[in-house]
Amino acid sequence: MSIFRFSQREIIDLTISVLAIAFIFSYPNFSILVFIISLIAVGSGFIFHELMHRTVARKYGAWSEFRAWYEGLILGFILKLVFGATFIAPGAVYIYKDYLTPEENGxxxxxxxxxxxxxxxxxxxxxxxxxxxxxxxxxxxxxxxxNLFLAGFNMLPIPPFDGEKVLKWNPFIWAIVGLPLIGYMLYMMFW
Structure with missing residues (x-):
């Protein structure tokens, strides 16, 4: 399957997800300018992150396609509008192959x-x-x-995050990549 082939559903899901994420990150200081900054900064991080999963999975011969998780997007809106908390769980790349090795999955x-x-x-x-x-x-x-925050968050070594799969495949690579990113993420959250 070509890395450049997108189903209509995937295009719709990616579009809705990136617009929702940009809104969530631009609220409560919403303006068109803040929305555009969020769309570029956060939207590009989200889209390229997911599409790279998809691309590598396809390299290994797996079917892969992004699917929005609309319940997660709605939850993100509610948490932001009601409590001011930023939470994004827009969806994920779904991957199917009869068997992926731990290395391929990692x-x-x-x-x-x-x-x-x-x-x-x-x-x-x-x-x-x-x-x-x-x-x-x-x-x-x-x-x-x-983008460093998103990388750190995704490298957490707990399911369903990317870090859990990387750790299962190669603990050394997880430590080299994940620990500094998680450290940066924690720094951003608490300092």
Whole structure:
């Protein structure tokens, strides 16, 4: 299956999910500008993370496609609107193959967080290039932090997160990649 082939349902699910995520991250300071910043910074992190899982799974001959979890999106809206808490569980890439080795499964899982790290680097470059206070600077700073946060969150070694699959496959790689990212995530949450 080609990595460039998208079903109509997948396109709809990705679109709804990314718009919902951008809204959740832009509320309560919602404006078109804040929404666009969220759409670029968070939306790109979400989409590329999920599509990289999908791409690597297809490389291993598995059927894979993103599916939105509408209950999770609704829960995210409710938690944000009622309690001000940010929670996103937009869906996941569903993968099917008769058998995936632990290594294949681990590499599929690792692809998402590593994509967030790569995007964080791109956003960091934006921060360096553009003048503090400019729109692209703010996109850069938000994209940098949120992508490292998403990578760390996804590397938690508990089901259903990517980190659990990576840890099962290769504890050393999980430690090298996951521990610094989880440390950064915790730093962002508590300091």
């Amino acid at each position: 590499k599929i899982a690792l692809a998402g967080p590593l994509t967030n790290v790569a995007l964080a680097f791109v956003f960091f470059i934006l921060m360096l290039i553009f003048k503090p206070g400019s729109l692209l600077y703010w996109i850069g700073i938000f994209g940098f932090h949120i």
